[in-house]
Amino acid sequence: MDTHSFLTQAYDNMLLVARSVTVLDAAAVIAVLWALRAAIRAARKSLRTTRLRALPRTGFMWGASKQLFESTDPGSIYEAWANEYGPAYEVPTTFGGNKMVLCDAKAIAHFYSRDTWTYIHTDSSRHFTERNFGKGILWAQGEVHKRQRKSLTPAFSHAAIRNISHVFFNSAYKTKAAWESLIDESDGSSAIIEVQNWMNHISLDTIGLAGFSHDFGSLDGKPASITNVFDTFGASPKRSTVNVGLFLLAQVFPILARIPTSRSKLFAEMQQTMRDISVKLLERTKREKEEGVLDGKEEKSIIGVLVKAKDADSDLHLTTEEVLAQASKINLVNILMLNFLQKMRVLLVAGYETTSISMTWALLELARNPHIQSKLREELIAFGGEPTYDQLNNGLPYLDGVVHEILRLYPALNIIDRVAAEDDIIPLSEPVRTKSGEVVDHISVAAGTHIRIPISCINRSISVWGPDAKVFRPERWLTEDGIPKKAQEVQGHRHLLTFIDGPRTCLGKGFAVAEFKVCIMPIVLQKAGALTAAP
Numbered sequence: 001m002d003t004h005s006f007l008t009q010a011y012d013n014m015l016l017v018a019r020s021v022t023v024l025d026a027a028a029v030i031a032v033l034w035a036l037r038a039a040i041r042a043a044r045k046s047l048r049t050t051r052l053r054a055l056p057r058t059g060f061m062w063g064a065s066k067q068l069f070e071s072t073d074p075g076s077i078y079e080a081w082a083n084e085y086g087p088a089y090e091v092p093t094t095f096g097g098n099k100m101v102l103c104d105a106k107a108i109a110h111f112y113s114r115d116t117w118t119y120i121h122t123d124s125s126r127h128f129t130e131r132n133f134g135k136g137i138l139w140a141q142g143e144v145h146k147r148q149r150k151s152l153t154p155a156f157s158h159a160a161i162r163n164i165s166h167v168f169f170n171s172a173y174k175t176k177a178a179w180e181s182l183i184d185e186s187d188g189s190s191a192i193i194e195v196q197n198w199m200n201h202i203s204l205d206t207i208g209l210a211g212f213s214h215d216f217g218s219l220d221g222k223p224a225s226i227t228n229v230f231d232t233f234g235a236s237p238k239r240s241t242v243n244v245g246l247f248l249l250a251q252v253f254p255i256l257a258r259i260p261t262s263r264s265k266l267f268a269e270m271q272q273t274m275r276d277i278s279v280k281l282l283e284r285t286k287r288e289k290e291e292g293v294l295d296g297k298e299e300k301s302i303i304g305v306l307v308k309a310k311d312a313d314s315d316l317h318l319t320t321e322e323v324l325a326q327a328s329k330i331n332l333v334n335i336l337m338l339n340f341l342q343k344m345r346v347l348l349v350a351g352y353e354t355t356s357i358s359m360t361w362a363l364l365e366l367a368r369n370p371h372i373q374s375k376l377r378e379e380l381i382a383f384g385g386e387p388t389y390d391q392l393n394n395g396l397p398y399l400d401g402v403v404h405e406i407l408r409l410y411p412a413l414n415i416i417d418r419v420a421a422e423d424d425i426i427p428l429s430e431p432v433r434t435k436s437g438e439v440v441d442h443i444s445v446a447a448g449t450h451i452r453i454p455i456s457c458i459n460r461s462i463s464v465w466g467p468d469a470k471v472f473r474p475e476r477w478l479t480e481d482g483i484p485k486k487a488q489e490v491q492g493h494r495h496l497l498t499f500i501d502g503p504r505t506c507l508g509k510g511f512a513v514a515e516f517k518v519c520i521m522p523i524v525l526q527k528a529g530a531l532t533a534a535p
Contacts, residue, residue: 048423048446051435052100054090055081063092065248074414075456078103082457086432088443091452095252099417099450100443103461105489106429107443108453111418112491112502116141119418119451127254132271145503156507161514162389164210168518169386171206174219176522190532195363199356202519210511214284355512359519361410362402365472366524367532372474376402377524392517401474403516404494408459409472411498416453420445429489455497458490 057063068074068091078101081089087104102108111119120141121129129139137148154160175198183191201218208216216222243261250257257264366373379398387395426443433439445451462469466484468476476482483495492501499506506512 048444049100049449050440050443050445052088052090052443053085053433053435054092054098055085057092060096062094062248063097065094065251066244069244069248073456075454075460078454078457079461079463082461083463087430088426088428088432093251093450094248097252097450099452100445101452101454102426103454103457104428104430104432105458105464105486105491107426108458108497109491109501110426111451111453112500112504114424115418115500115502115504116145117503118420118422118424120421122251122417122419122450124251124254124257125417128257131257149503149507152507156511158389158510161510165389165392165514165518167206167210168515169522170209171202171219172519172522174205175202175519176526178219179523180526196356196360199359199363199519202359203356203515206515206519355515358406358410358412358512359516362406362516362520363523365406365409366402369472370532372402372472373524375474376520380521380525389514392514396517397478398474399517399520401477402520403513404477404496405472405474406516407494407498407513408465408496409470411455411459411496413498413500414454414456416455416500418451420447420449420451422447453497455500458497464490 055064068077071077081091081101082103088100088102088107090098090100093099102111121139126139133139137145137152140148178198179191179193182193185191204216204218208214246256246259246261366376376398379396383391383396393400424445426445428441428443431439431441432443458464460469464484464486465476466487477494487495489495490497493499493505493509499509499512
């Protein structure tokens with residue numbers, strides 16, 4: 001047989017095989033290849049990663065994920081496991097997976113120092129962020145994240161916050177006046193007030209004015225579509241068992257996040273509403289800038305910095321998509337927190353929810369602890385008047401203690417999840433015992449290893465903060481020896497992980513803390529006297 005005949009016959013045989021292959025056959029081959037690839041990756045991770053002690057898996061489908069997701073205090077669960085297995089251990093997760101949990105200060109500091117580079121967002125996290133907030137700073141990693149963060153930094157300098165601090169006082173005074181009016185309309189001595197809604201409105205009006213020079217007017221009772229959507233989202237029923245299952249499985253199979261649920265539809269509605277508002281605010285600000293109405297003053301607001309970044313002549317140039325995502329990112333207690341249109345949406349979400357929840361916890365703890373409330377009131381009365389931004393930071397130590405104690409006990413984010421993009425060696429401040437019984441002072445991590453930092457656990461750990469770690473005690477912040485030595489090893493804002501750390505440390509933390517302090521002051525000083533918790 002000559003070469004031409006051989007090739008012709010081989011081609012005919014290949015066509016015959018191709019025609020005989022069904023869709024199911026192709027799917028089976030793909031499934032086998034996927035399983036083989038997963039097995040090879042798992043074997044590589046197993047060989048290169050230190051096998052830590054782990055709690056036993058009670059089920060293949062959920063592992064410990066469902067227990068943690070449904071818990072009202074997951075931090076205590078992580079703390080109990082750390083006491084049993086050491087400051088670094090593994091937990092079984094959804095669909096047979098495993099996650100390394102770090103509760104060691106030195107290991108956490110190393111982890112955060114390499115965030116966005118060695119340790120990056122999981123596929124499911126990036127998928128969710130891109131879908132709902134765009135390719136902004138929450139989504140970005142490496143050099144892209146570094147560039148986007150640089151473009152936002154001027155908007156959160158001390159000078160910038162100092163120039164907009166009057167906005168915080170205006171919102172706080174409006175709330176105080178409204179509450180005193182409610183008390184007068186009652187019996188003149190007391191009234192039951194739904195604190196969470198009022199704190200939400202303070203946050204919305206504050207971020208509107210300070211961020212976009214836009215008054216939503218929610219404290220004045222003006223109807224706002226964004227308020228209605230947020231209130232509906234907050235009042236929506238808890239996740240059903242099906243929704244919980246889909247959420248957890250989507251951590252392994254991100255495509256499942258596209259399955260519509262009642263909560264996802266509500267979230268989509270919220271995103272669309274914020275998109276409409278963001279576009280209008282951007283168009284208005286750009287128009288006013290072109291007409292010279294703002295006279296350069298907009299550069300002090302968040303939107304002003306972002307418009308400047310979009311200017312082709314600016315040193316902080318962003319792409320159109322990044323500018324449309326950026327303002328939604330700012331985490332205001334984090335957060336952070338998660339590029340103009342997309343970033344505006346994150347700014348609104350974080351500013352509306354995160355700070356308001358922290359302020360609500362503060363008022364609740366003050367109501368539960370009258371002696372602490374009295375001490376705070378005495379300090380504010382003794383100070384007298386309205387503090388400047390610098391005095392707010394350095395002249396009211398007990399107020400500072402109250403605020404940071406709330407940030408310690410009630411962080412906006414309970415956990416941080418990342419996946420290793422490359423092999424790494426994580427150092428430990430104290431040795432741990434591995435699964436094989438070997439004692440090690442470092443952990444080998446292979447690319448693809450999933451790692452979790454349990455923020456609420458570290459912030460409230462008895463082994464870190466001492467025997468009164470679960471107690472609301474602002475006095476711990478007033479003396480040099482008030483913070484235990486082990487807590488001082490935690491790197492982060494005031495030895496807390498509330499604002500994360502490293503390259504992703506919350507840009508808006510100064511904004512958040514200033515707003516937090518200002519909004520508490522007039523409420524504590526309101527004429528009706530002491531706050532009390534309703535039965």
